[in-house]
Amino acid sequence: MTQQNQTAPARAIIQHPAVKWLLQALGAAAFILLVPLVFKMQWANFKPLFTATSLRFLSLGMLATIVVSIEAIILSLPLATLLALGRISPIKWISWPCIAFIEVLRSLPLLLLIFYINLRFPGLTIFADVSVGSKGSFIELLITSILSQGGMATMVALTFYTAAVNAELLRSGILSLERGQAEAARSLGLSYRQTMQHVILPQAYRRILAPLIAQFTILVKDTSLGAIIGFLELLKRGQILYQRDFNPMETLYVIALIYFVINYCLGLTQKLVARRQPTVPKTLTDNLADI
Amino acid sequence: MDWSLIGQGVIVTLELTALSAVLSLVVGIVVAVLRIAPNAALQWIGGIYTEFFRNIPLLVVLFFFYYALPNTGIALLRLSAFSCAVWGLGLYTAAYVAEVIRAGFNAVSKGNTEAARSLGLSFLQTIRYVQLPQALRSAIPPLGTLLIALLKNTSLASTITVADLFFQADFIGNRTFNPDILLIAGAVYVALTLPIAGAINLVERRWAIKR
Numbered sequence: 372m373t374q375q376n377q378t379a380p381a382r383a384i385i386q387h388p389a390v391k392w393l394l395q396a397l398g399a400a401a402f403i404l405l406v407p408l409v410f411k412m413q414w415a416n417f418k419p420l421f422t423a424t425s426l427r428f429l430s431l432g433m434l435a436t437i438v439v440s441i442e443a444i445i446l447s448l449p450l451a452t453l454l455a456l457g458r459i460s461p462i463k464w465i466s467w468p469c470i471a472f473i474e475v476l477r478s479l480p481l482l483l484l485i486f487y488i489n490l491r492f493p494g495l496t497i498f499a500d501v502s503v504g505s506k507g508s509f510i511e512l513l514i515t516s517i518l519s520q521g522g523m524a525t526m527v528a529l530t531f532y533t534a535a536v537n538a539e540l541l542r543s544g545i546l547s548l549e550r551g552q553a554e555a556a557r558s559l560g561l562s563y564r565q566t567m568q569h570v571i572l573p574q575a576y577r578r579i580l581a582p583l584i585a586q587f588t589i590l591v592k593d594t595s596l597g598a599i600i601g602f603l604e605l606l607k608r609g610q611i612l613y614q615r616d617f618n619p620m621e622t623l624y625v626i627a628l629i630y631f632v633i634n635y636c637l638g639l640t641q642k643l644v645a646r647r648q649p650t651v652p653k654t655l656t657d658n659l660a661d662i
Numbered sequence: 663m664d665w666s667l668i669g670q671g672v673i674v675t676l677e678l679t680a681l682s683a684v685l686s687l688v689v690g691i692v693v694a695v696l697r698i699a700p701n702a703a704l705q706w707i708g709g710i711y712t713e714f715f716r717n718i719p720l721l722v723v724l725f726f727f728y729y730a731l732p733n734t735g736i737a738l739l740r741l742s743a744f745s746c747a748v749w750g751l752g753l754y755t756a757a758y759v760a761e762v763i764r765a766g767f768n769a770v771s772k773g774n775t776e777a778a779r780s781l782g783l784s785f786l787q788t789i790r791y792v793q794l795p796q797a798l799r800s801a802i803p804p805l806g807t808l809l810i811a812l813l814k815n816t817s818l819a820s821t822i823t824v825a826d827l828f829f830q831a832d833f834i835g836n837r838t839f840n841p842d843i844l845l846i847a848g849a850v851y852v853a854l855t856l857p858i859a860g861a862i863n864l865v866e867r868r869w870a871i872k873r
Binding site: 395398399402410411475476479480482483484486487491562588592593595596598599606607610613619620623624626627630631634635638653661662 | 706710713714716717718719720721722723725726727729730731733734735736754755760765808810811812814815818819820821828831832835841842844845847848855866
């Protein structure tokens with residue numbers, strides 16, 4: 372009922388996009404400040420996080436998280452393309468192994484995959500294991516932590532897992548195209564390879580661009596599993612800090628906010644892309660929900 | 663090799679999945695209702711909840727429950743590892759459940775809601791008797807996918823010392839220096855998801871509304 376009592380100009384002000392955005396930003400700031408109050412966090416426990424060494428330590432972890440996610444999504448795409456094309460192939464001895472590979476990888480817990488690759492292939496790293504106290508320039512430390520055994524095992528596991536998910540995504544993109552596209556291309560005399568390369572795949576990739584960014588968000592989140600096998604990414608570095616300073620609550624809260632900011636920005640990009648590009652209908656990608 | 667450990671792990675995994683699925687469904691419905699509430703503040707609270715939990719890793723949530731909450735000094739928040747896992751998994755998954763159910767609410771035709779309101783049903787009555795039953799039915803397939811994802815995610819509870827299937831497999835693997843036991847655990851996970859997928863298909867054929 373309150374809405375009807377409001378005068379028209381007041382409602383117009385509240386609904387103005389800039390005001391709406393400002394209100395939301397204020398609300399978000401209030402929320403960020405409210406959580407520490409609810410859980411009785413202490414300002415003194417936040418302080419050690421905002422020293423130069425801690426910030427440098429955490430930003431190394433943040434960059435390692437982002438770089439490994441980018442590696443995994445880029446490396447997964449060629450494999451995903453092959454798997455998707457294999458799965459829709461009419462030849463059974465091509466399609467069945469692809470189906471098996473995709474379905475098995477998608478139904479395994481990712482943690483299990485990471486552990487298995489880490490334990491089964493102990494020689495993935497090209498560096499001797501880096502430890503927390505290693506000295507070196509920022510970029511050296513970043514590269515050694517990414518190419519450490521933990522980082523490589525995480526990257527390989529994420530690549531295979533994401534390839535399976537992206538293959539399904541790409542397949543839904545291909546299936547969402549009109550049949551006429553492929554038929555027209557073939558009857559114009561294009562070979563199978565030409566049809567795929569010049570007609571089908573470019574369109575399918577454009578349609579799955581937004582869901583691919585969503586998958587990248589999930590990758591950024593899943594990289595945190597590397598912490599369990601000693602990959603020095605954001606969460607692991609946070610753990611190391613709170614074990615030194617005895618402030619798990621405050622550190623984990625800051626870590627959560629960093630992840631939130633990264634993924635929220637990615638989410639905005641995804642919305643922007645979805646508005647500009649034709650995107651696969653949501654019903655086709657529903658069964659891919661991978662959280 | 664100790665098969666009884668694997669068996670115990672399977673039971674813990676199933677318990678975790680069931681409890682956190684119920685929790686996530688309840689919380690998810692509440693959040694979804696908040697998101698379609700006629701009050702902007704309530705909508706915003708629902709939005710913050712989903713955005714927050716969808717954008718942070720589950721592992722951070724679990725660690726927060728297990729390592730950080732006991733530090734508040736509030737006795738109520740001193741939970742066992744298993745309860746931490748249930749709350750963490752449940753609240754995390756609830757954000758996704760809320761999105762799915764909200765999509766279900768959107769799929770209910772506007773005329774239905776308007777008719778219910780003009781018959782004199784209150785907002786909550788309309789939700790309870792008109793919108794929610796339809797929304798849940800059209801949300802069955804995506805909810806099923808979430809259930810399978812939840813089952814896979816319970817493996818993360820092993821990192822906060824819950825002795826689930828993955829924990830036991832890793833334990834045996836470490837004792838025998840043979841990581842191949844993880845593959846057996848993986849096969850068990852696949853075997854557990856298959857009946858769930860079958861059950862969802864059955865429920866879907868019986869009740870679901872095709873969108």
